Amino acid sequence: AIDKTIEAAKKAFAVIAECAAQVPGSRIAAIAGDLADCESMLALKELMKALGSANLDCRQDGAYADPSVRASYIFNSGIAGIEQADRCVLIGANPKTEAPIVNARLRKRWLAGGVKIAYVGPELSLTYPAQRIEMAGAADFLKDAKAPLVIVGTGALRRKDGAAILAAARALVEPREGWNGFNVLQLAASRVGGLDLGFAPGPGGRDTAAILAGCEAGEIDILYLLGADEIDTRRLGKTFVIYQGHHGDAGARRADVILPGAAYTEKDATYVNTEGRAQLGRRAVFPPGDAREDWTIVRALSEALGKTLPYNNLRDIRTGLIAANPLFAHIDERVPAP
Numbered sequence: 001a002i003d004k005t006i007e008a009a010k011k012a013f014a015v016i017a018e019c020a021a022q023v024p025g026s027r028i029a030a031i032a033g034d035l036a037d038c039e040s041m042l043a044l045k046e047l048m049k050a051l052g053s054a055n056l057d058c059r060q061d062g063a064y065a066d067p068s069v070r071a072s073y074i075f076n077s078g079i080a081g082i083e084q085a086d087r088c089v090l091i092g093a094n095p096k097t098e099a100p101i102v103n104a105r106l107r108k109r110w111l112a113g114g115v116k117i118a119y120v121g122p123e124l125s126l127t128y129p130a131q132r133i134e135m136a137g138a139a140d141f142l143k144d145a146k147a148p149l150v151i152v153g154t155g156a157l158r159r160k161d162g163a164a165i166l167a168a169a170r171a172l173v174e175p176r177e178g179w180n181g182f183n184v185l186q187l188a189a190s191r192v193g194g195l196d197l198g199f200a201p202g203p204g205g206r207d208t209a210a211i212l213a214g215c216e217a218g219e220i221d222i223l224y225l226l227g228a229d230e231i232d233t234r235r236l237g238k239t240f241v242i243y244q245g246h247h248g249d250a251g252a253r254r255a256d257v258i259l260p261g262a263a264y265t266e267k268d269a270t271y272v273n274t275e276g277r278a279q280l281g282r283r284a285v286f287p288p289g290d291a292r293e294d295w296t297i298v299r300a301l302s303e304a305l306g307k308t309l310p311y312n313n314l315r316d317i318r319t320g321l322i323a324a325n326p327l328f329a330h331i332d333e334r335v336p337a338p
Contacts, residue, residue: 008290012257013304019240020305023221025052029211032058032199033227033245034188037269037281039317040244040261040294041190041199042324043309044226047298050307054205055220058194060228062208063154064162065184065191067200070337072166074192074276076180077149078334083109085181087145089138090119091169092156093185096126099274102151102185103127116141121156135165138172148173149181154191157184180336186274189264193272196325215239225251226294227261244297246287259301261294262287268314269293270321270328277334278327 020028030048032041041058048056059065065073077084082105095103103126109115110128117130118141124130133141142148152169159165166184173181186192194200201207206214212235214220224242225231229249236254243255246263264271266287272278287293292300295317302309311317321328327335 009300010304012259013301015257016242016301017304017306019222020051026055027219027221028053028224029055029206029214029220029222030224030226031056031060031208031211031228031231032190032194033060033225033229033251034190035264036190036194036226037264037267037271037294038190038193038197038278038321038328039269039314040226040298041194042197042320043295043298043302043311043317044224045197045199046309046320047302047305047307048224049202050302050309051305054202055211055214056199056205057201057208057211058190058199060208060231061154061158061188063157063191064166065157065195065200066166067195067198070196070276071175071180071182072170073184073186073195074337075151075183075185075274076175076337077183078275079105081179081181082106082149083112084147084179085109085145085149086115086147087142088115088117088149088151089133089141089172090117090121090124090130091135091138091150091152091165092121092159093119093151093153094121094124094126094155095151095185096124098153098187099185121153135168142172147179147181149183151183151185153185154187184274189271192274192276193270193278196272196276196327197321198324212236225255227251244294246291259297260287260289260291261297262291266291267293270318270331272327275334276327276337278331280331 227245229251233254243251244259265284
């Protein structure tokens with residue numbers, strides 16, 4: 001069984017290497033899905049760099065974020081900080097269905113008294129009273145707050161005017177000593193870690209929308225989907241698609257080559273939650289069949305492509321995480337962002 005697995009991997013890598021040898025880096029792209037771990041995103045980012053590509057993105061839903069400003073994409077007050085707020089505005093967020101733990105904290109704060117909650121967006125049915133307001137009225141609602149809280153949902157940031165919404169929301173609260181009430185509620189397990197690692201377009205690179213447009217136009221020849229299943233695969237045209245993942249969804253069905261990865265229960269991996277808190281997932285069971293831990297797949301592929309990455313074990317790749325961003329040295333700690 002081991003020999004068959006090795007032979008299958010060699011065959012898959014040979015097909016990818018043959019294709020990649022004929023394609024310049026500018027025509028190669030990568031998209032990370034919502035469940036990707038930090039180790040695999042770091043490895044894939046460095047492989048893409050070695051191939052000469054700046055076309056990569058961890059935001060398969062197209063939500064706006066500025067990777068250079070960490071405070072613009074994390075939950076700055078911390079989930080426990082919700083209990084300090086005296087006014088709260090939800091913008092394009094529904095914590096009742098999107099983040100029950102956040103919603104429970106909001107309800108706890110409401111039960112304690114002395115807080116008013118409002119929301120901007122479609123009609124919501126929450127577990128506490130909340131007033132529906134327009135975005136233009138949010139500043140007045142928060143005007144007299146001593147500890148104002150703004151929570152922006154990724155649904156708002158997926159809009160074409162997501163950047164403008166983020167800027168308008170940021171203008172509602174001014175951080176002060178010991179308090180930053182500006183928060184983004186991330187829903188994807190990979191999102192904060194990917195942004196912390198800079199898994200986003202480099203200079204002249206394409207984001208998810210531009211990658212898909214490039215595939216349609218025949219300008220992207222190879223697309224690496226790291227568990228990315230929620231893109232419109234009908235737009236991939238004749239692009240050669242490599243899919244690495246564990247649940248065989250839309251991306252796997254469209255793929256030319258499939259590299260079977262591991263679920264979060266089947267690997268030791270790092271994730272960063274919406275607060276910006278790095279956390280370790282522990283392997284409960286070994287991956288089944290030919291599946292392997294995701295960063296090791298990328299490492300093995302890099303060798304087949306002649307771009308060998310300098311990671312031989314879990315300790316090496318985690319040292320690489322810390323080198324890429326020192327925040328990964330602070331496991332289970334919430335590090336405030338400037």
